[in-house]
Amino acid sequence: MGFIILFGGNSFEHEISIVSAITIKKKLNNIDYFIFLDSSSKFYLIPSESMKSKHFATLSYKKDKELQLVNGGFLQKCIFGNKIISGVVINLIHGKSGEDGEIASLLSFYGLKFIGPRIEASVISFNKALTKDFAKNRGINVVDYQIFHKGDSVNNIQLPAIIKPLRLGSSIGISVVKNYDELEYALDVAFEFDDSIIVEHFISNVKEYNLAGFSLNGEIIFSMIEEVTKDEFLDFDKKYLDFNATNKPKKANLTQDIEDKVKNTFIAIYKNCFEGSLIRCDFFIIEDKVYLNEINPIPGSMASYLFDNFQEKIDLLALNLPHRNMIKIDYKYISKIQASKGK
């Protein structure tokens, strides 16, 4: 069974997705196809040897073969008949279109098997307010927050605060505000990326941990737990300019009790929502309590750096994907109407 890496997308994280795809190429030996989605909703089949960032930055990909999404796969038009490209898709489109449910919908609709969040899981993890409510309902701690829409007067904010666009990942548009004279600029930046923003109390020197995993027949397969080492908070450049670096993640040194709490929190998030995807959760630990910070339903390079034997694990996940529920249509109801009309 071979993989299709789907990447790119109409998103602020378009370029991160390209880097993510280049990274994962080195991690898996059974990738059959790389399919690039450009920002105008066109799919291209990228030859493996062209998987270099320059190929995209110079727009050379436009000379590659264009594909059309159809039932069962991607259609490639050839001179001697057409070919359907199929396989298990790894949805590596970060941010909008990839993580907001759009790509999940397309792949489900056309009956492609894929690794990635389904529609509902996408929407819940993409909108940070929905994530918080979802977590609270499952008994998980989250940092308090306020939501503001464009045009609202933003006040009653407790400083220091962290200001984020409501629906973006990858630290884009995020600022920490310590003084009121920094607020306006931070709001402008965040509203550049979304019509709604989320304001949370900023806790300095908080310990942050990342844990990735996925479900295999109801049991969660975990990665190692990483302790995030960082300056205050990770901005876009710091987080991604060394994205492709070979630095090993720092293994967290937690008591058994805290480690169990972190893992149980992950399970509570994943179950009955994220099936079919490999997600990474970012947690805070504050006074021995675990807080969910963020769910990344399509983590950069699928968080491959956190797993031992990533190849084996992703192969297992690919064999255990949820099926689309097909509904049997029998036209009984219409027949009933016709009967009741005496026709």
Add this chain to the structure above:
Amino acid sequence: MGFIILFGGNSFEHEISIVSAITIKKKLNNIDYFIFLDSSSKFYLIPSESMKSKHFATLSYKKDKELQLVNGGFLQKCIFGNKIISGVVINLIHGKSGEDGEIASLLSFYGLKFIGPRIEASVISFNKALTKDFAKNRGINVVDYQIFHKGDSVNNIQLPAIIKPLRLGSSIGISVVKNYDELEYALDVAFEFDDSIIVEHFISNVKEYNLAGFSLNGEIIFSMIEEVTKDEFLDFDKKYLDFNATNKPKKANLTQDIEDKVKNTFIAIYKNCFEGSLIRCDFFIIEDKVYLNEINPIPGSMASYLFDNFQEKIDLLALNLPHRNMIKIDYKYISKIQASKGK
């Protein structure tokens, strides 16, 4: 400007959607195309004169022209070149695929203008637990509820209770349970349709009201408020066998205060979420307090029976649809990485 009526879908409400489309045909004089989605994700162009329920029940639609969704519209292959069918789509696919965000994703992705909920609004209104949380966060009253997943032991239920699949509309799979010996059967029925169910306290003789509306440049255009007349609760047959009937809805007789409360609740639900769609909200009034019961983001026949001059209103909505946010990709980040590598 002409409309495309999109109906059918892979959903338990597939047949309701057909009836809905036949009904709306009589209400609008500028429908250019009827496009039917069968349960296997194929689109068909249905000639206007074939818009009869029998055409679908007998599978005659399979002889109609198949279409392919592409950038900008539906592609119709013709002997002398291809044609792209475009216009403003009215998404009339009820239930799964239409209301869960899948169709919204497809239409957005391929850049079609459409009337209907966007992805996030779809997911929020499709999952009754998300609807409740969403409403509560906006200061709206809802009836208390419990969620159970398949395999959970269902207890601590206060009777009488109403048991519903978590993610269906149109009263399918819903039961009122008054005695514990009815519980098991009701659970079996609900779990037929979803892996999760929602249990609410059942309030008998509650007054129920429907109000439809949509946003036009930030202002809500309302329908009349209908008082729902019914036996205890509407089951599928009662609700839909007279769907196409000419019975006038019963205009609600409310005090100005309650009418204002109902309208303000509608506005609080709609704003910053349902833009682009015409929705119908179902409310309970209990001791002069307004409770949200359900959001129908694609009401049967677009709730046309509740509006005066439906044609004029839907034409206005069609001219004021939200645009898809296109992201400018400049490959600055990738260039930065290349520069930092010294390439």
